[in-house]
Amino acid sequence: MTAVLEIEGLRKTYRSRRRGVRHALDGFDMLVEAGQVHGFLGPNGSGKTTTLRTLLGLIRPNDGRMAILGREVPAALPEVAGSVGAIVESPQFFPNFTAQDTLSLLAGAGGVPQTRVTEVLELVGLRDRSGERVKSYSLGMKQRLAVASALLKNPRLLILDEPANGLDPGGIREMRALMRDLAGSGMTVVLSSHILGEVQLICDSVTIISRGRRVAAGPVSEVLAQHAGHALRVRLDAAADLPAAAEALRQAGAEVTAEADHLMVYGVEQSSWVSRTLANRDLYVSELAPVTADLESVFLDLTATAPVPGQARQVDDSALVGGGEQATPESGGAPGGWGV
Template identity: 40%
Template sequence: MNTVTVETVNLTRRYGKFMSVNNVNLKVPQGEIYGFLGPNGAGKTTTIRMLLGLIKPTRGEIAIFGKELSKNRIPILKRVGSLVESPSYYGHLSGRQNLKVLARLLQLPDKRIDEVLDLVRLTKNAQRPVNGYSLGMKQRLGIAAALISRPELLILDEPTNGLDPAGIQEIRELIIQMPKEYGITVLISSHLLSEIEQVATYVGIIDQGKLVFQNSMNELRKLSQRNIHVEVNQPIEASLLLQKQGWKVSIEDNILSFPSITHEQTASIVKELVLHRFSVYRVVEHKMSLEDTFLELTGTRQSL
């Protein structure tokens, strides 16, 4: 694993008796896109607000760039860009004028305004009033504002919320570009598995305030199981025979189920059943989808 950019130890936030974030141990590797995934109300935004110093943890520690946030808040946050919920802007001003206000506050040269406008592909619309921007353009302007100070860490909370498919694609391409071309570590939260799957290299899944999974996206995909289902005339007798021969088999809805077996093993099982005069009606491969895996990890069956 790369150097860790963000690390939390037992991060917890309680509101009265309600535990919004419960002993969360995040590890965000440097130069990666970390997808922070969970159903609405799982604790994502509360965690992000704590990472940005907007609210204080009830207990636990936060380290960013290897330094404790509580003791180095200002120097750390100077190296962090963020977009939490909807971007704020002056609607009557142009995109360029909005960024110019921010550049003046941060004492940055006008050259940087041009750079971020080009980065988020808003140069052609830079002179238009922001009130006339589409939702996708407003989100890109918000990301431009987050990038203007050349951050090393970019934190985006649900950046594709409310966008049409074209706007979602724009933001997705922009996020993927950040680590590759500029070396920026990105932490992006979403309740949409499909969005995280397309951009993230690492993923953390939070549910009811608890981190239930954290690893690379490839490791999450490996959890998607491939089962072979075999329908026979006497499933109980058939399973007993195969178990005696050393096969790992279970019965689901009167159908034999075999976890992660090869084509050759499937053929051997079918041959064995036929030799023992069982009638084999059907052989079906069943692969658990990534969404099934997510729903299993979060203990929900709700649609995402």
């Protein structure tokens, strides 16, 4: 396949009196092939938004190579800008403009035919509400309008930062279908999201970033296979026997995590070994089932953000609603779109 987006050894360092030297990006690599929906994942503060803003020429890197559609950026951004649609963080719209007026204005500024405005409003499900003022829109509707603005140029590469933010389950499903349809038409989509279940459903491949470095990349199925250990869920006839069963399996060489009503057993090649080991101790299995890894568990493990058992975990509110990294004075510039 042809690489649409290439990043090699990207570095970005910030300095401030309060925080000293901070490496937002520390030799980050990323490769996105044509026609894919590619998930770009990382915890808040991991470097996702810094990467996207650097790629689009909004931040100057300290080192590294970047290319879009085979052209080196930021030097070639004026040449490739017409083939790239992007929404990075939350774009701001004139509140008293209607969606129709907003997109018409953007289309005119970008030399896009006005007929395209109707097409993108239809694509994102806003055609029937296009005459209403943006200030009356819900957060989810504003997200749809943002995606519509990025689609105006019918780009070859579409970069979306948290496009499902504020959408209800029905809206998320519609957004998922839209992303798949766009990829099916030949467009390449880079999707940054905290909704990992959706990423697993929609994306062909992923890149996971943590503390400015790539920690995993490749097709979703391969990332799951490479980074998720083989696990078995074990239940016993008598729940009171769980502590004894856990100890027996650990003594026999397995890694065991005790849950409220079952055991999670790792590092076992044959599931029958578990039942035989426990039966030899007069402990009898009522359920023995392989546990399929999901992207969320792999992500939490790779980025060291999994909650510690018995310890409360502090969670950024933006992560709960799918929000991206927050703009700071160091990141440069206010939140906004990069569509037309």
